[in-house]
Structures are given as C-alpha cells and as structure tokens.
Amino acid sequence: MLTPKVIAAFSALTGHDPAGVWAAPGRINLIGEHTDYNDGFVLPFALPQAAYVAAAPRTDGRWRFRSVDLDETVELGQDELVPGSPGWHSYLAGVVWALRQAGHTVAGADVVLASDVPLGAGLSSSAAIECAVLAAFADLNGLGIEPLDRAKLARTAENAYVGAPTGLLDQAASTLCIADHALFLDCRDFASRQVPLAVTGAGLEILVVDTRTRHSHVDGEYAARRASCEEASRILGVPALRDVTDLDAALAHLPELIGRRVRHVVTENARVLESVAALDAGDYARLGELMTASHASMRDDYEITETSVDLAVATACDAGALGARMTGGGFGGCVLALVRAEQVDAVAASVTAAFAEASLGVPVTFLGRPSAGARRLS
Ligand code: GLA
Numbered sequence: 001m002l003t004p005k006v007i008a009a010f011s012a013l014t015g016h017d018p019a020g021v022w023a024a025p026g027r028i029n030l031i032g033e034h035t036d037y038n039d040g041f042v043l044p045f046a047l048p049q050a051a052y053v054a055a056a057p058r059t060d061g062r063w064r065f066r067s068v069d070l071d072e073t074v075e076l077g078q079d080e081l082v083p084g085s086p087g088w089h090s091y092l093a094g095v096v097w098a099l100r101q102a103g104h105t106v107a108g109a110d111v112v113l114a115s116d117v118p119l120g121a122g123l124s125s126s127a128a129i130e131c132a133v134l135a136a137f138a139d140l141n142g143l144g145i146e147p148l149d150r151a152k153l154a155r156t157a158e159n160a161y162v163g164a165p166t167g168l169l170d171q172a173a174s175t176l177c178i179a180d181h182a183l184f185l186d187c188r189d190f191a192s193r194q195v196p197l198a199v200t201g202a203g204l205e206i207l208v209v210d211t212r213t214r215h216s217h218v219d220g221e222y223a224a225r226r227a228s229c230e231e232a233s234r235i236l237g238v239p240a241l242r243d244v245t246d247l248d249a250a251l252a253h254l255p256e257l258i259g260r261r262v263r264h265v266v267t268e269n270a271r272v273l274e275s276v277a278a279l280d281a282g283d284y285a286r287l288g289e290l291m292t293a294s295h296a297s298m299r300d301d302y303e304i305t306e307t308s309v310d311l312a313v314a315t316a317c318d319a320g321a322l323g324a325r326m327t328g329g330g331f332g333g334c335v336l337a338l339v340r341a342e343q344v345d346a347v348a349a350s351v352t353a354a355f356a357e358a359s360l361g362v363p364v365t366f367l368g369r370p371s372a373g374a375r376r377l378s
Helices: 003-014 090-101 125-140 147-162 169-176 218-236 247-252 256-280 284-300 307-318 341-357
Strands: 020-029 044-057 063-067 072-076 109-115 181-186 192-196 204-214 323-327 332-340 364-367
Touching: 003 020, 003 044, 003 063, 003 109, 020 125, 020 169, 044 125, 044 169, 063 090, 090 125, 090 147, 109 125, 125 147, 125 169, 147 169, 169 181, 181 256, 192 256, 204 307, 204 341, 218 256, 247 256, 256 284, 284 307, 284 323, 284 332, 307 323, 307 332, 307 341, 332 341, 341 364
Parallel strands: 063 109
Antiparallel strands: 020 044, 044 109, 044 181, 063 072, 181 192, 204 332, 204 364, 323 332
C-alpha cells in the first residue's frame, strides 16, 4: 500500500495535498498468451501489486510528473507531448496524449507515481502506470469514460506513444479485473465475464516465480511473432487467427515455422475456453493440465520461453504443482504454478535449489492472489 508514500511525495513537491490517489494493478495472465492480438481469448487476474498516483490539477496547462521510485521529476507543456519520446514519463505523458487525441480536454496537473509491480518481469508494470494515470485524469477532468474505453485509451498510449505494438490484455486486466476472479475476455468484441478464481477456498495457491531473467530482444521477438500471425492470416484468407476452425487444413497451407506459430494460437484459444469451463466446474486438476500444456506450446511452437522459465515450470511440476506456465510476453519473466497450499514452500524451495544448481541466480517467489482492478483510493 503506497498511498501514504505518494501523498507525502506529492505534498513535498507541490506544498499542498493531492486532489486524490488512484491505483491500478499489475496482472498475471492465467492462460491465453499471444492470443489477444489475434482476436482471441485471455484469462488474466489482477495482482495485489499496483502503481499508485497522487494528482491534482494545475492552472498553467502544464504537466509535472514525479517518480518516487526513480527520484526524478519531468515537466512538459502541450508542445512536448511527442509520440516516441523516450523515458519513464512516456507512460504518463502518453495517457495525456491519448486522451487529447480522442478529443478529451485534459487540464494540466501535478502527478506523483510510485509502484510495487516488479519491472520487466512480464507482470504489466507499464500498463499499471498507464491505467492508474488514466483513472486519475478521467476523474480530475470529469471525463466519465467507461472502464473498457479507459483500457483502450491506455493501450493507445502504449501502442502509439510508447511505441510497443501490444494487444489489450494488460490494460484490460489492470482496469477491469475484480478481486477473487479472473477476467475472461474476448479480444474480438471485448465481451467479458468475471470467472470466480477462489483458489484458496480449494486449498490451493498460485505461486509466482519471478525468474529475474529478462532478455533484451523481447520487443523485436514480440513484433516478429505478431508479424508471423498477420502473415498467416493473409495466407489463409481469414480476418484473424481466431477464425481458423480447421487447424490441420490450415497447417497444410502454411510453411512449417508459421504453421507452428498458428498451432500455438489456435490451441491456446481452445485451452482458454477449456480453462474457463474447468474453473466453472471447480476442476483445478484440469486447469493445471491446461497450464502445463500452454507452456509446452509456448516453448515448442511459439518459441518464446527460455532456460530459466522452462526449468521453473519443470521443477514446479516435478515437485507436485498441478500445473505451471510462463506468463506474459515471454523470453524470461515470471512463471505461475498452481500448487496445493501445504506444498507451496516445498515447491518454491525446489525451484530455488534447481536455479542454484543451474547457476541461474536466486528467483523471487510470492503468492498471486487475485485482486482488485484500477480504483480511486481517496
Ligand atoms: C504482452 C502484451 C500483451 C500480450 C502478452 C502476451 O504482455 O502487452 O498484449 O500480447 O504480451 O500474451
């Protein structure tokens, strides 16, 4: 809970109290990876870790952004809202830019940010910032924007201002998730349903393993996967890979590598639907199997895993997890494992020991409890 921290930092910066404090969480995608930009299905839940912003309007039409974590302050005028500008503040300035592009009037403001979402771990630390800032600006300017539209505007900031060609998964999760539920989202028409994810009631926990491995080529590989999917859709003559109904027939028309990319997306969409059915039926054993199958598909067909996440998944499963998979864009980051409550410590210890044996450094483990989405705190 970083509310006191951002309020104190805001007062130190401006000499007065903020008009409010807003928070938006990071997310874990339970299943449905690299399906969002293929008009497919995703099933994320919100983490307790969140980005917090304290904010108040200014009268001079300028925006001052302060990061408590980085101990840096940046001030921008309207002419300095330039897409592609580098730096941490692009996640905040991008939101102002996206709102203005959409025709909203956005007054100047002082905004102070702090976050406890791990950076670069595939837990959507950037979407958390965008969605918290979006919530703050929507309220400060009386914009009355619906939650789904807030998510879309936050994604516009990410795509068009920051310059990352992502789907809607992260911003939708940060904005729309509610506690104790996963968000089943159809990324074609954006219909959604809150699916109860009462793991603790079933004697289970979602153990998160941050492998602390990150690869610098993530952005390029992400764009390359997306391009492969678009090429496959062109070859197959479908609007998006969501529309592939006969996988074998599709594979017969595709080069081998693109075929494997398509197989991941098509089978992953099916796994999301089956996971929702498993959750509705309280069948966590089946959910675990689907998670592990998803990981294998990401490893073998989509080729977005690497040594540390593969080792974490294999070790967690060997140590008794019902299932495990990497979450997020890929090439490192976090693994989630569905584990019986009494086995959490043993599974975490096994993964840590396996990492030590493989000279992979010390992973960070914590429990992923499904938490609330973006909200105003004061
Ligand atoms: C990143 C992107 C999301 C999604 C995932 C993969 O988190 O931001 O839009 O594509 O990767 O599922």
